[in-house]
Amino acid sequence: MQVRTLLFAQLREASGRSSVEVQLAEGSTVEDLLASLESMIPSLAAVAPATAVAVNQAYAERTSPLADGDEVALIPPVAGG
Amino acid sequence: MQVRTLLFAQLREASGRSSVEVQLAEGSTVEDLLASLESMIPSLAAVAPATAVAVNQAYAERTSPLADGDEVALIPPVAGG
Amino acid sequence: MGTALVTGDPIRSGDVLGRVGDDRDGAVLLFLGVVRDHHEGRPVTGITYEAYEGMVRAELERIIAEAEEILTTDRIHVVHRVGDLEVGDISVAVAVSSPHRDEAYRASRYVMEEIKRRLPIWKKERHPDGASEWVSGVVPGADL
Amino acid sequence: MGTALVTGDPIRSGDVLGRVGDDRDGAVLLFLGVVRDHHEGRPVTGITYEAYEGMVRAELERIIAEAEEILTTDRIHVVHRVGDLEVGDISVAVAVSSPHRDEAYRASRYVMEEIKRRLPIWKKERHPDGASEWVSGVVPGADL
Numbered sequence: 401m402q403v404r405t406l407l408f409a410q411l412r413e414a415s416g417r418s419s420v421e422v423q424l425a426e427g428s429t430v431e432d433l434l435a436s437l438e439s440m441i442p443s444l445a446a447v448a449p450a451t452a453v454a455v456n457q458a459y460a461e462r463t464s465p466l467a468d469g470d471e472v473a474l475i476p477p478v479a480g481g
Numbered sequence: 482m483q484v485r486t487l488l489f490a491q492l493r494e495a496s497g498r499s500s501v502e503v504q505l506a507e508g509s510t511v512e513d514l515l516a517s518l519e520s521m522i523p524s525l526a527a528v529a530p531a532t533a534v535a536v537n538q539a540y541a542e543r544t545s546p547l548a549d550g551d552e553v554a555l556i557p558p559v560a561g562g
Numbered sequence: 563m564g565t566a567l568v569t570g571d572p573i574r575s576g577d578v579l580g581r582v583g584d585d586r587d588g589a590v591l592l593f594l595g596v597v598r599d600h601h602e603g604r605p606v607t608g609i610t611y612e613a614y615e616g617m618v619r620a621e622l623e624r625i626i627a628e629a630e631e632i633l634t635t636d637r638i639h640v641v642h643r644v645g646d647l648e649v650g651d652i653s654v655a656v657a658v659s660s661p662h663r664d665e666a667y668r669a670s671r672y673v674m675e676e677i678k679r680r681l682p683i684w685k686k687e688r689h690p691d692g693a694s695e696w697v698s699g700v701v702p703g704a705d706l
Numbered sequence: 707m708g709t710a711l712v713t714g715d716p717i718r719s720g721d722v723l724g725r726v727g728d729d730r731d732g733a734v735l736l737f738l739g740v741v742r743d744h745h746e747g748r749p750v751t752g753i754t755y756e757a758y759e760g761m762v763r764a765e766l767e768r769i770i771a772e773a774e775e776i777l778t779t780d781r782i783h784v785v786h787r788v789g790d791l792e793v794g795d796i797s798v799a800v801a802v803s804s805p806h807r808d809e810a811y812r813a814s815r816y817v818m819e820e821i822k823r824r825l826p827i828w829k830k831e832r833h834p835d836g837a838s839e840w841v842s843g844v845v846p847g848a849d850l
Contacts, residue, residue, distance in 0.1 A: 406758065408756060408758055408826070408828060409756050409828035409830075409840055410828075410840045412756075450845050451845075452845060452846045454758070454761055454826065457758075457760050457761040457764040457765075458761075458764065458765075459824070459846060473758055473761065473826070475758070475826050475846060476828065476840075476843070477842060477843035477844055477845050477846075478822075478823075478824065478825060478826055478827060478828065478843045478844055478846050479822075479827065479828055479829045479840075479841045479842075479843035479844070480755075480757075480762075480786065480798070480821050480822060480825035480826075480827030480829075481739045481786075481797065481798050481818060481821045481822045481825070481827075487614065489612060489614055489682070489684060490612050490684035490686075490696055491684075491696045493612075531701050532701075533701060533702045535614070535617055535682065538614075538616050538617040538620040538621075539617075539620065539621075540680070540702060554614055554617065554682070556614070556682050556702060557684065557696075557699070558698060558699030558700055558701050558702075559678075559679075559680065559681060559682055559683060559684065559699045559700055559702050560678075560683065560684055560685045560696075560697045560698075560699035560700070561611075561613075561618075561642065561654070561677050561678060561681035561682075561683035561685075562595050562653065562654050562674065562677045562678045562681070562683075575719070575720070575723055575736075576719070576720055579719055583740070583794075585742065585743040585793050585794060586742055586743060586744065587740060587742055588739060588740055588741070588742040589737070589738070589739060589740070590737070590738040590740055591735070591736070591737050591738075592719075592735070592736040592738075593733070593734070593735050593807070593810075593811075594733070594734040594735075594736075595732060595733060595807070596727070596731060596732055596733070596734055596803075597732070598729065598730055598731055598732040598805060599729040599730060600730065600805075649729050650727075650729060659740075661742060663737070663739070663818060666737075667737075667811065667814075667815050670811075671811055674807060
């Protein structure tokens with residue numbers, strides 16, 4: 401399956417891209433996606449512990465399962481308002 | 482000495498007047514003024530317990546002394562805002 | 563020192579907001595009290611506000627001085643309307659601004675609670691059947 | 707249900723206030739977040755806001771639904787600005803109205819705290835020396 405991963409703010413700047421298409425095995429979780437991304441974009445590894453993840457525009461756990469076509473976003477520490 | 486006493490809202494309506502000049506003995510207190518007013522305007526007696534008093538535009542105690550020319554106000558329960 | 567106003571003219575929110583704010587401030591809070599169409603289950607068509615105007619100004623200045631202890635700025639403006647108001651008219655407006663939001667919320671709330679507790683203002687409600695009566699209020703002397 | 711907006715256009719307080727209010731409501735509260743000229747001791751000339759816009763709208767709608775439990779009305783409107791802002795520009799506006807003031811204060815505050823805690827928005831501060839950096843924020847996943 402394939403999921404689209406959005407990158408924002410310092411993650412977007414550090415990686416030089418605002419989205420990445422990632423191929424994953426069926427049954428993969430958010431955790432598996434993060435591992436794949438870190439191998440594709442090594443600079444993500446340092447910030448991953450402080451990064452939240454959203455799946456289809458809602459916050460998700462690392463153990464959440466993913467499905468083909470999901471929109472995933474890596475959310476660095478937020479500063480709205 | 483003479484003090485001017487202002488009446489508002491239901492006190493003004495019940496007494497039919499918005500201010501009363503009251504003659505008091507030297508050394509009189511707010512309590513003395515209230516007693517004089519109640520004899521002048523009997524309808525005040527019923528509401529006096531729930532009435533606050535201001536002297537020169539600040540809340541005062543019943544025991545506060547009065548001076549010639551003071552502006553006193555009887556303040557029925559307030560409902561600003 | 564913040565400022566206080568008692569007025570017989572309609573209160574405009576933009577005017578009140580314009581009295582606070584500063585390049586140092588990240589938070590602006592505006593509270594508006596508005597005449598509503600009901601009170602304690604009865605329909606209301608309007609309210610007449612009567613005030614001891616000189617003391618209202620003096621008491622508002624005292625309340626503002628106390629609120630500035632919370633706010634840490636002097637950017638506070640309070641307006642209270644008097645006279646005949648209709649449903650939807652603004653009766654009171656409190657604007658504050660400060661570097662951070664916590665003190666803005668707390669100072670605004672403090673001003674409103676103290677206004678209700680001790681400002682010498684009275685209101686007479688008007689009802690659709692033509693009746694009107696003074697709204698039962700709070701005895702301000704109780705703890706002052 | 708209240709409404710949420712993400713916009714690149716300047717926020718006007720009068721427009722936001724116009725989205726709430728009702729004859730049943732005696733309290734209106736408007737919070738404005740404004741770009742201030744300093745942060746953690748450093749001068750600031752402006753802030754660039756970046757947002758995950760689709761999720762900001764979705765998350766704001768969730769926050770509004772939660773706030774309506776406090777407010778007891780659906781009269782709530784939230785706008786968040788994105789893009790390049792200068793000192794004094796409004797970054798966020800929260801308007802609520804309700805019959806009584808207590809729920810208005812509590813709902814407004816709730817919305818602002820949740821915006822800070824979990825809205826996927828990031829800000830890059832600009833300084834007079836030309837430097838700029840991302841403001842350190844809050845990890846939203848920590849307790850969600």
